[in-house]
Amino acid sequence: xxxxxxxxxxxxxxxxxxxxxxxxxxxxRLRPVGGGxxxxxxxxxxxxxxxGERLRAETGYANAxxxxxxxx
Numbered sequence: 001x002x003x004x005x006x007x008x009x010x011x012x013x014x015x016x017x018x019x020x021x022x023x024x025x026x027x028x029r030l031r032p033v034g035g036g037x038x039x040x041x042x043x044x045x046x047x048x049x050x051x052g053e054r055l056r057a058e059t060g061y062a063n064a065x066x067x068x069x070x071x072x
Contacts, residue, residue, distance in 0.1 A: 002043045003028070008054045009046040011039075017049050017057035034061030 003009050007020050018030035027040045
């Protein structure tokens with residue numbers, strides 16, 4: 001099953017949580033939670049993120065930003 005644009009997924013290759021922002025041929029374009037550099041991933045290498053995984057990613061981004069580690 002290919003996730004829809006806007007869905008939150010986990011890249012099973014490295015555990016990153018991202019949001020599907022589009023497709024380029026057979027590959028998915030993913031954006032990290034909170035913004036940042038997009039990456040590509042094969043549809044077979046992702047799975048839907050749980051609510052806990054999405055919350056953990058959003059909290060990590062908010063904490064890093066509050067420490068001044070992320071400027072975007």
